[in-house]
Amino acid sequence: DTITAGQYLLVYNAFSFTFAAMAAATLFFWFGRSQVGPAYKTALTITGLVTAIAAYHYFRIFESWSSAYALTDGVITASGVGFNDAYRYVDWLLTVPLLLIELVLVMRLSQSKTVSLSVRLGSAAALMIILGYPGEVADDNTTRAIWGTLSSIPFLYIVWELFKGLGDAIERQPESARGLIKQARLLTFASWGFYPIVYMIPYTSLSGGAVETGVQIGYTIADIVAKVGVGILVYMIAVRKSEAEY
Amino acid sequence: DTITAGQYLLVYNAFSFTFAAMAAATLFFWFGRSQVGPAYKTALTITGLVTAIAAYHYFRIFESWSSAYALTDGVITASGVGFNDAYRYVDWLLTVPLLLIELVLVMRLSQSKTVSLSVRLGSAAALMIILGYPGEVADDNTTRAIWGTLSSIPFLYIVWELFKGLGDAIERQPESARGLIKQARLLTFASWGFYPIVYMIPYTSLSGGAVETGVQIGYTIADIVAKVGVGILVYMIAVRKSEAEY
Numbered sequence: 001d002t003i004t005a006g007q008y009l010l011v012y013n014a015f016s017f018t019f020a021a022m023a024a025a026t027l028f029f030w031f032g033r034s035q036v037g038p039a040y041k042t043a044l045t046i047t048g049l050v051t052a053i054a055a056y057h058y059f060r061i062f063e064s065w066s067s068a069y070a071l072t073d074g075v076i077t078a079s080g081v082g083f084n085d086a087y088r089y090v091d092w093l094l095t096v097p098l099l100l101i102e103l104v105l106v107m108r109l110s111q112s113k114t115v116s117l118s119v120r121l122g123s124a125a126a127l128m129i130i131l132g133y134p135g136e137v138a139d140d141n142t143t144r145a146i147w148g149t150l151s152s153i154p155f156l157y158i159v160w161e162l163f164k165g166l167g168d169a170i171e172r173q174p175e176s177a178r179g180l181i182k183q184a185r186l187l188t189f190a191s192w193g194f195y196p197i198v199y200m201i202p203y204t205s206l207s208g209g210a211v212e213t214g215v216q217i218g219y220t221i222a223d224i225v226a227k228v229g230v231g232i233l234v235y236m237i238a239v240r241k242s243e244a245e246y
Numbered sequence: 247d248t249i250t251a252g253q254y255l256l257v258y259n260a261f262s263f264t265f266a267a268m269a270a271a272t273l274f275f276w277f278g279r280s281q282v283g284p285a286y287k288t289a290l291t292i293t294g295l296v297t298a299i300a301a302y303h304y305f306r307i308f309e310s311w312s313s314a315y316a317l318t319d320g321v322i323t324a325s326g327v328g329f330n331d332a333y334r335y336v337d338w339l340l341t342v343p344l345l346l347i348e349l350v351l352v353m354r355l356s357q358s359k360t361v362s363l364s365v366r367l368g369s370a371a372a373l374m375i376i377l378g379y380p381g382e383v384a385d386d387n388t389t390r391a392i393w394g395t396l397s398s399i400p401f402l403y404i405v406w407e408l409f410k411g412l413g414d415a416i417e418r419q420p421e422s423a424r425g426l427i428k429q430a431r432l433l434t435f436a437s438w439g440f441y442p443i444v445y446m447i448p449y450t451s452l453s454g455g456a457v458e459t460g461v462q463i464g465y466t467i468a469d470i471v472a473k474v475g476v477g478i479l480v481y482m483i484a485v486r487k488s489e490a491e492y
């Protein structure tokens with residue numbers, strides 16, 4: 001686990017960047033609340049909560065990372081404090097169900113369908129993250145593979161539900177928003193698929209500090225796309241649908 | 247009182263998670279104020295106050311916990327500073343009466359009934375918490391049992407009052423909100439009943455760090471359900487009743 005000074009700084013700056021991006025996105029989404037119809041305000045509230053929660057966690061991740069190493073005269077040493085990997089999973093435990101609920105809300109389905117879809121998708125998401133964590137912090141690759149496989153079961157259920165459950169709903173959306181909704185769903189698939197790929201970096205030929213750096217940068221990029229990227233599309237959908245309906 | 251590194255980190259991450267969840271819930275409830283009728287704005291203000299006060303206390307609890315121990319190279323040692331258990335009771339002293347008032351407010355009873363129920367329930371709640379604290383910090387299990395028993399008297403009064411006093415009121419609620427109100431009352435009972443159970447963990451076969459961990463995690467889960475869970479139901483009741491009445 002020897003990390004180089006360059007790797008340390010790359011991750012350090014990526015965390016600082018992501019904190020700023022999440023905080024800025026939060027304000028953008030919340031200011032947008034006043035520009036959409038009543039039915040879409042909750043979706044924008046939640047999009048902003050997702051990025052706000054992420055901003056908090058990236059702040060903590062940044063602090064944890066910088067106290068885990070000491071960089072003096074270009075020489076890097078581990079401080080012994082240890083980087084806390086759990087912040088990321090704790091963040092997901094809150095934000096992933098919210099992201100799914102936000103996708104459901106912007107569809108404006110019937111009340112009962114909204115509640116049942118939110119409960120099912122939210123529970124599956126929590127299960128996926130809880131099962132993934134023991135693998136993420138495991139020392140050996142076999143344990144990692146077992147928990148990763150278990151975690152993939154609720155993951156595949158979510159993907160299937162998004163395709164099937166939302167597929168029908170998309171056909172009933174106003175013409176002007178349909179393309180955007182399909183894009184939001186696609187971006188959700190693409191960004192979510194990135195997480196299990198990052199999780200598998202320890203199985204590649206990379207080793208030592210390169211693995212840690214790859215995992216941290218990988219999850220960070222995925223978080224920005226899944227939260228800010230999808231959030232911007234949700235914002236645009238809310239604006240278009242408000243124009244069509246109000 | 248030897249706690250393991252794993253127990254320390256579990257509690258540490260649970261406190262950080264709960265801070266984020268309480269802060270996020272606060273913003274959600276306060277943003278929701280603009281989406282309900284005038285009669286329900288106060289209920290949402292208060293729900294948000296409950297989680298805001300909790301967010302503050304979980305921040306302090308988190309800081310207190312992390313300064314009570316030092317984790318270096320995976321080895322945990324007590325720092326000698328001592329974890330401050332009182333934050334939790336101070337939090338309850340503020341939030342429990344508010345939670346009860348919020349339940350009463352969302353019923354929209356007559357003004358005099360609202361005031362008298364709020365005063366009676368609020369005082370009983372304060373008494374329950376004040377009597378419970380000396381037991382929580384007592385070193386021996388006999389002292390703990392005595393104060394716990396005294397604290398249970400106002401506790402049972404509250405439970406009885408909620409069943410009786412709110413039972414009649416529920417029958418006069420709009421059809422569309424009645425089910426949700428019953429759910430809110432049920433979730434209140436279930437989550438409140440969880441606190442005395444957690445209080446009794448020292449009487450189990452658990453010992454050392456497992457007791458401390460069990461108590462902290464137990465109260466934390468109960469707080470999330472009692473504050474965020476019940477708050478979301480109150481929010482949904484306010485939205486449904488606003489639709490029916492405005």
Ligand SMILES: CC1=C(/C=C/C(C)=C/C=C/C(C)=C/C=O)C(C)(C)CCC1
Nearest residue numbers: 095132148151152155192195196199226
């Ligand atoms: C399938 C799978 C995983 C999936 C993680 C996902 C899909 C996370 C999504 C996070 C999001 C969307 C965060 C942004 O808010 C894990 C846990 C890496 C473990 C390995 C198996």
Ligand SMILES: CC1=C(/C=C/C(C)=C/C=C/C(C)=C/C=O)C(C)(C)CCC1
Nearest residue numbers: 341378394397398401438441442445472
């Ligand atoms: C009966 C009893 C207790 C009850 C505590 C309760 C019911 C606390 C509720 C707190 C809430 C609802 C906080 C959330 O805002 C104590 C004090 C543990 C002491 C043992 C006896």
